[in-house]
Amino acid sequence: MNDRVREILGWYGSDNPGTLANLARLMNHGRLGGTGRFVILPVDQGFEHGPARSFAPNPPGYDPRYHFELALAAGCNAYAAPLGFLEAGAAEFAGEIPLILKLNNSDVLTGGKDPCPALTGSVDDALRLGASAIGFTIYPGSAARNEMYREIRDLAREAKAKGLAVVVWSYPRGSGLSKEGETAIDVVAYAAQIACQLGAHIVKVKPPTAHIELDAARKVYEKERVPIATLAERVRHVVQSAFDGRRIVIFSGGEAKDTAAIFDEVRAIRDGGGFGSIIGRNSFQRPRGEALDFLRQVMDIYAGKAK
């Protein structure tokens, strides 16, 4: 086993060998295998945003098998999706790529300022589908946060006992926060900390802006002169906020945008010590050839093969 992989596993001393093996599987698969860096393909947008918004730009993506194949061909570390999408390809691609079963999901047919995803899968589903990890979304800032925190408490305990890893999507959102505050540096760092305290092995957050949302936090950032001017600095602060870098923190790609802008973002994540990216729409909404080329370049940046 690679020294870096072994070092990272060493951070999870409370976990059983089954969970460690699944963490190792996630770290050892794909083009970034053994580097301790991650590029994960997540496809839950069909549920979260609706099928046309997700797949009409690149219609082969309507087919659930497309994403297994894309993640595999691109050399991603893992493929993450809700129950139905995994059920529709897990047998055909059995053992080919580590899977993460998303256990809760939101749709946009019901609004409200305080979102709370629905439970849509279980730990036993993850076992029968051969997944290496469960995925779960929390919305710190939502008035419904207690329900989400209690659910992940129970699901994480069960997953760990059964030898699975736990990936938490931590997306600040809700009546407690301004729109700008959802990606504010203090809030994103806080969201990373909360996910770690809830027992996540891997945390996914959004790239933070330099905005500071909370007054009580601003005083400290200013007094202690926490460096947050560049994205790399902010990533570094988020990683520090995740148990001083002793939990794996990866960053979402967010909305589809200019390719050059994404590469800049990836460079900043890499330079700030982030562990990688989880890139959905920017991957599967491009034509397959473009997507493979794009993901290869992202991986090259993480691997240090490209600037």
Add this chain to the structure above:
Amino acid sequence: MNDRVREILGWYGSDNPGTLANLARLMNHGRLGGTGRFVILPVDQGFEHGPARSFAPNPPGYDPRYHFELALAAGCNAYAAPLGFLEAGAAEFAGEIPLILKLNNSDVLTGGKDPCPALTGSVDDALRLGASAIGFTIYPGSAARNEMYREIRDLAREAKAKGLAVVVWSYPRGSGLSKEGETAIDVVAYAAQIACQLGAHIVKVKPPTAHIELDAARKVYEKERVPIATLAERVRHVVQSAFDGRRIVIFSGGEAKDTAAIFDEVRAIRDGGGFGSIIGRNSFQRPRGEALDFLRQVMDIYAGKAK
């Protein structure tokens, strides 16, 4: 086994042979057996709308045995009903026609803009009654959707472990949607996607209109020029939204209406690649002879024997 049936079963690679066998039973029974097309008789209106509204137009329908016999005589693929109706005829018609036990139901004695059906049956009831599948209604758009999604998560997992198929009625409705939005093309396609992501083998939706409900969706439909002008095109889009046609999608007949209009609708479903119809009131509220004739014509359209 018919090639088309075999092809369809091939889409369900995560399921055990018991579930596959029940799916095959649904596909092989009746006048459309082996075609991969479906006409199902559902009779839950006694619960959902009350007895007189349901059965007074054709009083023999008060007798639960009437519907078993009607579905059988008409050559439907299956008969779907709540617990009580199945209990009242399952022994007498044992083995004669595949049954679908509806596990939740609403009544109209209590209103509210955010509907949530009550659990009225269990997976074990389905087994003891010899049903091939469970049926379950979700209302995407209702503020109570999380409760329904969590329920079908648990029921579907249990049903699949016990070798049953899962049929989801996905009817957008609730405070998140306008009345027109309940059948909007973007919403119906989304509802089909959600049901598939929740693990449904068979999804039932309403025939969609050309209306688009959600602004974020409209931009995509326009930009990507998704064809939705005709009902056949819209059906095709809904089927595509159900895992690129790799899940069975059938369409409800909706309110009783003009026979010619129904046949037009059925032709559009057929031409758009829909898998069939689930026709309740338009069947059992007609006199038996008329109903048989009507259903025969619907089946002929699906079978390609009629235009």
Add this chain to the structure above:
Amino acid sequence: MNDRVREILGWYGSDNPGTLANLARLMNHGRLGGTGRFVILPVDQGFEHGPARSFAPNPPGYDPRYHFELALAAGCNAYAAPLGFLEAGAAEFAGEIPLILKLNNSDVLTGGKDPCPALTGSVDDALRLGASAIGFTIYPGSAARNEMYREIRDLAREAKAKGLAVVVWSYPRGSGLSKEGETAIDVVAYAAQIACQLGAHIVKVKPPTAHIELDAARKVYEKERVPIATLAERVRHVVQSAFDGRRIVIFSGGEAKDTAAIFDEVRAIRDGGGFGSIIGRNSFQRPRGEALDFLRQVMDIYAGKAK
């Protein structure tokens, strides 16, 4: 066993030997071992206030292992933290210092006048991590108090059956109280009583002010001339309110403040018969050397080695 420890254990006659052993462990560990006095290091501020506000003043504190080591080096009786922080060091520090797993936590990303922490850990987590006690926060005065009281009812019963001790943070707060009332002597004494009535073995409250919040209480304090002029008198009254001193009551340090002021507070707690302090930010936000020196002096005051 020390006589004082034995005397204190004698107050808990309804508890099984497992719980008594864990209470004894808490009392026998560290520099105050055997005195019946406590200095506990709690670090839940990462969750409760956010990482930068908690750890930027002394950045080594971002690393979860820092706090285990600090509590151990300082000779604290125990270290208390949420799930994630304990998971990140419990194996490395196995058996070195008694642990208290905090089972609920709040964050400040969602406001509201009536706080209710989320459940973030379980009694079984406490067992697998080797903790001696569970910790739980209640907010008397919150409209959500019944939910918290019911939760601790269930968790305490389970913890006691499994041989663990129960530590309750009792912090009056919510729409029922004025800001000043949160630390009013009548309210703090009441909060201590409620925690004891809920079955706590150890109660943590804030040092009370001389303010009286409730009119009905004020009449009695005046009529019965309850002495509450000095902090030592108020501590004595709080301890009396905790079953006449037959439950362990410790006091929080509150916000970081002037060192001399803290020592004065500690002297008053000692002189009033308080059992000790639980000091978070005033410990881990100082540089390690200063923190060790500071904690040593606090312990010396409790041990009677310093004035």
Add this chain to the structure above:
Amino acid sequence: MNDRVREILGWYGSDNPGTLANLARLMNHGRLGGTGRFVILPVDQGFEHGPARSFAPNPPGYDPRYHFELALAAGCNAYAAPLGFLEAGAAEFAGEIPLILKLNNSDVLTGGKDPCPALTGSVDDALRLGASAIGFTIYPGSAARNEMYREIRDLAREAKAKGLAVVVWSYPRGSGLSKEGETAIDVVAYAAQIACQLGAHIVKVKPPTAHIELDAARKVYEKERVPIATLAERVRHVVQSAFDGRRIVIFSGGEAKDTAAIFDEVRAIRDGGGFGSIIGRNSFQRPRGEALDFLRQVMDIYAGKAK
């Protein structure tokens, strides 16, 4: 995925994707990865024969970590051992090599003509240790066979539901058989059939001799002129008896013996269509360098790189 691996997975259509993924893991790991051939290192002799008989010939083998490392360095497909041996290395070697947890074991301290191994591990142990499969020994021919068959019935059902593969050691033995009969061709073929009928994914038997034990069987072998003169022919017959080659059948190496004889045996297994070898004592009782060289040659024979 390799075509051969996909072909083999196609034989297990009743299994869920979790089990298929674990079967794929076993087939894709090591020097024979992707060939559909297997060389597995089993080390249960410490339990089955005692430590000195097992490890004194090569004392580093007393250390449980030795065998993980040996299996890994040699490029075996998997390492199989009882609970204690896996517990002693599963964290250190997490994710490095597929593991098979043997769930029952015999010792030689109690005799009797009708052996029945003790249950020594559980399916949940396999999950927490990160194993890909359970292993289980049956002794067809023992008067206690019903107990073993019932145990594997329950354990296999649980393992399959939880996404694990099932490996059955099928060793005819007991009062129903002569000593020579234990490896008779009719009995070994029968033992393979029984293991398959009990639901094994992978069956391990001993290389059969040309002896025929049962009179009723002899008549058929003679009448139908089943070719059993050479070991390759007998292997072919055993593989045929395992569902016409649609179950994986591997062969044990048996007692330590002459290296050239083993290579001859391996060639015969290969030529007869056997899927591979499970080689314990002949591997770990040699000095490490010799063992690696030996295993490399065995794998070369299976891979067709050596004659």
Add this chain to the structure above:
Amino acid sequence: MNDRVREILGWYGSDNPGTLANLARLMNHGRLGGTGRFVILPVDQGFEHGPARSFAPNPPGYDPRYHFELALAAGCNAYAAPLGFLEAGAAEFAGEIPLILKLNNSDVLTGGKDPCPALTGSVDDALRLGASAIGFTIYPGSAARNEMYREIRDLAREAKAKGLAVVVWSYPRGSGLSKEGETAIDVVAYAAQIACQLGAHIVKVKPPTAHIELDAARKVYEKERVPIATLAERVRHVVQSAFDGRRIVIFSGGEAKDTAAIFDEVRAIRDGGGFGSIIGRNSFQRPRGEALDFLRQVMDIYAGKAK
């Protein structure tokens, strides 16, 4: 934490922090705390041999509190006893000394050549009594061994999940062995191996003689020239047989005998790398003063303070 203690904990990588903490407690308590050596007081003879045979020689031993106090005063690492004896003192001595609850026991009122102890306590009893470990006796060589092995499989799994350590008394006995064979070097080494394979953290065996019981083993001992002439050599071989010294092996004192002989035995255990002694009758059947003196000398030998 002492380096030696940390090293030993490092052998148990599959265990959770709760179990590691309890192992650490056993290693850190008493006069041998931190040395990695053990002297444990076991008192199950009241159940196993009857009260008069056990306690008449030193009548204060009829009182269950006597043994807690003796173990504590002598500085033993732990005190081990059946349910009743622990219930009778666990509250009074709460937290003073690590406890081991024996979960099965035999009496001598029913004979038979194939002993099988009765279950007399549970893991939950261990938790409520504050024990650090469960104790369990197996009799390899008994025809009833399968029942014992299956019981410890289930109890050990439960104990480990709940953060307790597992101590196995492995005493070869039964129709499979001669009387002399019960302490034969090959049999004792085998018994140690079996206990480790069953998942024991700590194994207790009897000091082995130079007799070899099993013919198949004798050949290996002779061929490999395993040194077994002296007790120290035999202890070394037993420790090696316990996963190459990576499991804790302690030795029973056996029947009451000459003090000098015991000291010689202890020296041999120490010199052979044994981890310590578990001494019952030789301790509690002596007058208290003598017993303390005796145990002090035993500990001095282990600590290297005496020859």
